[in-house]
Amino acid sequence: MSNKSKEMQGEASTHIITWEKDGKEMVYIPAGEFLMGSDEGRDNEKPAHMVYVDAFYIDRYPVTNEEYKRFVDATGYPVPCYDVEWADLYEYNWDPDERTPPKGKEKHPVVLVKWEDAQAYAAWAGKRLPTEAEWERAARGTDGRRWPWGDEFVADRCNIRESNVNGTTPVGQYSPEGDTPEGVGDMVGNVWEWTSSLFRPYPYDANDGRESRVANGWRVLRGGSWLNSLAQDLAHCTARLDGDFLFFNNVGFRCAVSAEDVDETEGDEPGSSG
Secondary structure, eight states: OBOEEEEEESSSEEEEEEOTTTOOEEEEEOSEEEEESOSSSOGGGOSOEEEEEOOEEEESSOOBHHHHHHHHHHHOOOOSOOOOSSSOOTTTOOBTTTTBOOTTOTTSBOOSOOHHHHHHHHHHHTOBOOOHHHHHHHHHTTTTOSBTTBSSOOGGGSBSGGGTOOSOOOTTTTTTTTOOTTOOOOOSBSOEEEEEEEOOOSSOOTTTTTTOSSSOSOEEEESOOTTOOTTTTOSSTTOEEEOOSSOOTTEEOOOEEEGGGOBOOSSOOTTOOO
């Protein structure tokens, strides 16, 4: 797959490609070790430990409604539309007849998507879901920061309950101030994001079965959402949630791809400075 690349200068040199299939920008994350988890968070974030990840690319922002529509139009896949009592779906259900997302939310993250739906989109796009370790590395960089922008919370850099938005927001609304060192956006707040990983205790070990795509069990959600607050201790880079439900109005996803699987026919090599 041919992918165009560009360089951006910020807190760290940012290498971005545009993925041909779905047109999304993807940010390069170099290989190396990083601090995963926290000794100060919830029990399921403990212990803090070093984890190595190979180089990969991750979507700069979560998949939006308009991007998901291209997928369902191309494949005939069912649109997100449900009638359940346990979730407020009025503002987020798609029109099942027109197969269109809620008006005015085209650039908001798609929600009401199950793990299998996220997997289906990723397969169509020629990508995959990020592992839990890849997601956290992309969110907090290599210095163990608590939020994508640093260790001090700033309410206007993300969409959580303290931001008083009370719903999803267009992706990138908090960029670049709320971005990670490499330029990934919306990593805390807006929507929880599906990962490929089964929910299991730390330390993280990619070879212990938690990365099986066929094993039964709840998958890990990362990032917190517009419904979560600092008081819940769920709005920071190390927060993790077991997806013990099918879908919700604050759950979406973004995709990743291993760097070794990327064919760049234009631009510089990954990691080079612009």
